[in-house]
Amino acid sequence: MEPLSGGCACGQVRYECTEKPLVQFICHCRDCQYASGSAFSASVFVPRDRVTYLSGKLHHYDVMAESGRELRRQFCSACGSPISAxxxxxxxxxxxxxxxxxxxxxxxxxxxxxxxxAESWHPFHPDTVKLQEGPDEELVREPLRAYFAARKN
Ligand SMILES: [Zn+2]
Ligand SMILES: [Zn+2]
Known part of the structure; x- marks a missing residue:
């Protein structure tokens, strides 16, 4: 597959990823609203060791997520664009x-x-499964477990 690539608004942070997304979510939690500056965050989960940061400088802050686990959010040190977590x-x-x-x-x-x-002023995606709270075991951990179990290197 073609590697995924991306970066920030000012162009200093650039990354690439050589694996396709394992899990894809929209999250409406309060923390994701702060982090995105909008009604929700949209993100793709990829294996961390398949991501290479090519340029730029990431700053981060750690938050206690709604799940009770500490989450590290990373953003461009120059323009503030949210990049990853x-x-x-x-x-x-x-x-x-x-x-x-x-x-x-x-x-x-x-x-x-x-x-x-979720905010009342933004409609939901028509085709997603809607969960009142955070992801359950089967939803996130199972696809990740299956991926890492099947991986050869
Ligand atoms: Zn930037
Ligand atoms: Zn969230």
Missing amino acids: HWPASPVVEMLTVASLDDQGIFNPTHELWVSR
Whole structure:
């Protein structure tokens, strides 16, 4: 497959990823609203060791996510564009923001999380499974577990 590529608004941060997305979500939690500056965040989960940051400088801040796990959100130190996030305690996946992708058209979300926190002024995606709160075990961990179990290197 073609590698995924992306970066920030000012062009200093650039990355590429050599694996296709494992999980694709829209999340309406309060923290994602702050991080995106909008009603929700849209992100793709990829294996973290398949992502290479090619240029620019990322700053980060750590937040306690609604799940109770600490999440590290990374953004361009120059222009502030949100780029990615991961769980420092278990950094096997990187969540890339859809806005940072060069080709946002690849985004095909399967689920929407925390719809109980969603803003009333923005409609939902017509084709996603809607969850009142965060993802359950089967939804996120199972596809990731299956991917890493099947991986050869
Ligand atoms: Zn930038
Ligand atoms: Zn969220």
